[in-house]
Amino acid sequence: MQHRIALIGLSGSGKTTVGPLIAQVLGWPYVDIDAQIVAAAGQPITEIFAQRGEQHFREIEAKVLHQALSDAPGVIATGGGVVENTQLQVALQESAFVVWLHAPPQQLGARLRAAADRPLLGDDPAAALQRMAERRSALYASIADWIVPTATLTPQQIADEVVRAFTRQQSAPTTSSVQVTTPGGHYLIEARAGLLDTLPDQLDRLRLDGNVWLVSDTTVMPLHGQRVLKRLQEAGRTAHSFSIPMGEQHKTLDTVRDVYDWLLSSGVERGDVILALGGGVVGDLAGFVAATVLRGIAVVQLPTTVLAMVDSAIGGKTGVDHAVGKNLVGAFHQPRLVLADTAVLATLPAAERAAGWTEAIKHGVIGDAALFEDLRRHAEKALALEEPLTGQLILRAAGYKARVVSGDEREQGERILLNYGHTIGHALEAESNYTLRHGEAVAIGMMAAGTIALRVGLFSHEALAEQRAALEAFRLPTRIPQGVDLNQILARIGSDKKVRAKRVRWVLPTRIGAAVVRSDVPGELVADVLQELVSQ
Numbered sequence: 001m002q003h004r005i006a007l008i009g010l011s012g013s014g015k016t017t018v019g020p021l022i023a024q025v026l027g028w029p030y031v032d033i034d035a036q037i038v039a040a041a042g043q044p045i046t047e048i049f050a051q052r053g054e055q056h057f058r059e060i061e062a063k064v065l066h067q068a069l070s071d072a073p074g075v076i077a078t079g080g081g082v083v084e085n086t087q088l089q090v091a092l093q094e095s096a097f098v099v100w101l102h103a104p105p106q107q108l109g110a111r112l113r114a115a116a117d118r119p120l121l122g123d124d125p126a127a128a129l130q131r132m133a134e135r136r137s138a139l140y141a142s143i144a145d146w147i148v149p150t151a152t153l154t155p156q157q158i159a160d161e162v163v164r165a166f167t168r169q170q171s172a173p174t175t176s177s178v179q180v181t182t183p184g185g186h187y188l189i190e191a192r193a194g195l196l197d198t199l200p201d202q203l204d205r206l207r208l209d210g211n212v213w214l215v216s217d218t219t220v221m222p223l224h225g226q227r228v229l230k231r232l233q234e235a236g237r238t239a240h241s242f243s244i245p246m247g248e249q250h251k252t253l254d255t256v257r258d259v260y261d262w263l264l265s266s267g268v269e270r271g272d273v274i275l276a277l278g279g280g281v282v283g284d285l286a287g288f289v290a291a292t293v294l295r296g297i298a299v300v301q302l303p304t305t306v307l308a309m310v311d312s313a314i315g316g317k318t319g320v321d322h323a324v325g326k327n328l329v330g331a332f333h334q335p336r337l338v339l340a341d342t343a344v345l346a347t348l349p350a351a352e353r354a355a356g357w358t359e360a361i362k363h364g365v366i367g368d369a370a371l372f373e374d375l376r377r378h379a380e381k382a383l384a385l386e387e388p389l390t391g392q393l394i395l396r397a398a399g400y401k402a403r404v405v406s407g408d409e410r411e412q413g414e415r416i417l418l419n420y421g422h423t424i425g426h427a428l429e430a431e432s433n434y435t436l437r438h439g440e441a442v443a444i445g446m447m448a449a450g451t452i453a454l455r456v457g458l459f460s461h462e463a464l465a466e467q468r469a470a471l472e473a474f475r476l477p478t479r480i481p482q483g484v485d486l487n488q489i490l491a492r493i494g495s496d497k498k499v500r501a502k503r504v505r506w507v508l509p510t511r512i513g514a515a516v517v518r519s520d521v522p523g524e525l526v527a528d529v530l531q532e533l534v535s536q
């Protein structure tokens, strides 16, 4: 890469204030795309819109931006709408270090109320920005190399943060962390072998100075918990530990109460931190305890399964199961850090490992074609935990979820794509009495959704075959086991919690690397596809 930094973000996010400051630090030229458009057109932006229309404006914008991206080094402040043009998205990603200046839209509205030269915002800038923010956030998040939450920073602090991120990225041979930015918190995800040894330093860095409460399960604690406790003690930390019984059947409020009892009777305080060391069960449960005990204390996620590393530890969804159904009681509580030490995967049973990679392949299919390709190609090495490859693949798969979650913390838009394969997956998982692992059921669910997408003309035969090949490379099932009652599956889909107004919202891929949501899939087609997928 690139000696170019491009700033993206909504109007009013500070691009034109921060841009010159960054340029000054780096000694680079500064390019304001809006100003260049005005120069090229020979009239103010309001007039271009009024007299020649938005389309014309976008054409000049594309030309000016392409020019800026092929010039010498520079800091480029883009217009808020560039991300809506797919070609410009690609050009930005290829030729610049892309930074999203992320600010709450309400704040932008206040700053902009007086601004007259912003033709797209109309009379009520706050409301217009809110609508625009919803549409664009997911786009910004998906193309940004780095996200700077600007709410509490001065322009100079923002500029310094951008320069720091850029320099770090230039000097690092491979990426070792990705960032999550949500209204509920900003944090890093790191993935590579040996990371648990860095835990005491990381806690210091985050100023998590209080007591440490390690929660794990009866399988993982003896395997990896002891080492974590030892490192913490060597660093002079007071660490307590507690094991919950292993398994989904213990992801309940009863277990939560046991953990509360332990914490509260041992004197947990507001400034303390819970470490969740384990798979998704420990992460969800310990995260929920952290969200609620003393009205919320810090949690650091230390995932020990592939599934937890690429999926459940990221995004802040915590909770437990209820007799009525899975994950029905919970809270959003973002962790302060996610450390995925891939060395611990060595003790994870092979089938458990494979099942976790389903979610990574899913991320590839719905949003990251390059990740998909690398997973497919390197499946054997990933299953054998070859490093540094495994850490990199885990980080990229986690990075996809991080980007989606950063654009959509509470699952109102883009985040729903993560449910790809899960509508039928959940039904199969339950119908098999959980003899199918979650990842195995989702793999079959992905084949079902992919086949539905093929039948409604969205997905190609080739792409579906590629998906099958990738799943099979990870030794995942792609057909429904004989003996499963398909009518029960259909009935369960009708009661799936992602149903809105009785219509199932299907996440359907349109190619490897992109998906859409459709709620007009006929029930007969679904029944047909399920029939076709039953093992011969």
Ligand SMILES: NC(=O)c1ccc[n+]([C@@H]2O[C@H](COP(=O)([O-])OP(=O)(O)OC[C@H]3O[C@@H](n4cnc5c(N)ncnc54)[C@H](O)[C@@H]3O)[C@@H](O)[C@H]2O)c1
Pocket: 217, 218, 219, 220, 223, 246, 247, 248, 251, 278, 279, 280, 281, 282, 284, 304, 305, 307, 308, 311, 312, 313, 314, 315, 316, 317, 318, 326, 327, 344, 345, 346, 347, 348, 349, 352, 438
């Ligand atoms: N919060 C979210 O966004 C989210 C997303 C997806 C799934 N989930 C939840 O995640 C859970 C599933 O997570 P999971 O698949 O990690 O299951 P899990 O936590 O039950 O772990 C699977 C098994 O592997 C063992 N184990 C874990 N790490 C090990 C290691 N390194 N070596 C040896 N054994 C190890 C565990 O003790 C357990 O027996 C479900 O409860 C699901 O609801 C949550």
Ligand SMILES: [Zn+2]
Pocket: 311, 359, 422, 438, 442
């Ligand atoms: Zn899943």
